[in-house]
Amino acid sequence: MTSPLHRALRALDRFHSARPWDHNAHFHRWILRQLPARAGNALDVGCGSGDLARLLAGRAEQVHGIDADPAITARARELTPAAVPVTYAVADAPAGLSDGPYDVITCVAVLHHLPFAETLKAFRERLAPGGTLVVVGVSRERTPVDHVLGIASIPLNIVMALVKNRGRRAARPASMTAPTRPADMTFPEILREARAVLPGARLRRRLFWRCTLVWHHR
Structure with a gap:
């Protein structure tokens, strides 16, 4: 016989399956607030269906999105009007990053799939002086602060699902079709390794099981 907790978790999972919302897209407007009003070239790493890349096009003269998944990259092209740069x-x-330099580099929920320090070094090398790197990532829960934020995110997650879907069942967004895997680095580990590569980087734990990094190339 299943426990009440197990039944509650299964019910919660069914609820979110019927009312999905993109936790990563939730941070897109916050990302834009970290960037200058105008920029030259921007790079979005792990662009998925191109939602953030199209938003960046409102700030940058040219945006380049890359993703390892050919199907989702093709979908991004379909969703992007020809007039959008x-x-x-x-x-x-x-390995596949072009040389740049870029005035803006963004990376959302992708870094935990990649070699962490090596990828940050590649971003650093391709970021133009005065440029901005913004990362939204995930970390493995371990500390009491992690667990408190995780627990606090559960009721907020339900509220956001209802608000974004207006209480009705909804189809899964194209941006949520990419395969994912759990993070293997804790936030303290991310903090330590990131600051070793990017001195002065600002990192924070966030609600909805995310963490953020902002670094300006002086």
Whole structure:
């Protein structure tokens, strides 16, 4: 016989399956607030269906999105009007990154799939002086602060699902079709390794099981 907790978790999972919302897209407006009003070239690593890349096109003269998944990259091209200055390529990071330099680099919920320090070094090398790197990532829960934020995110997650879907069942967004895997680095580990590569980087734990990094190339 299943426990009440197990039944509650299964019910919660069914609820979110019927009312999905993109936790990563929730941070897109916050990302824009970290960036200058105008920029030259921008790079979105792990662009998925191109939602963030198209938003960046409102700030940058040219945006380049890369993703390792050919199907989702093709979908990004389909969703992007010809007049929007965004190009897409199928490429792996960090090996497949073009030389740049870029005034803006963004990376959302992708870094935990990649070699962490090596990828940050590649971003650093491709970021133009005065440029901005913004990362939204995930970390493995371990500390009491992690667990408190995780617990606090559960009721907020339900509220957001209802608000974004207006209480009705909804189809899963194209941006949520990419395969994911759990993070293997804790936030303290991320903090330590990131600051070793990017001195002065600002990192924070966030609600909805995310953490953020902002670094300005002086």
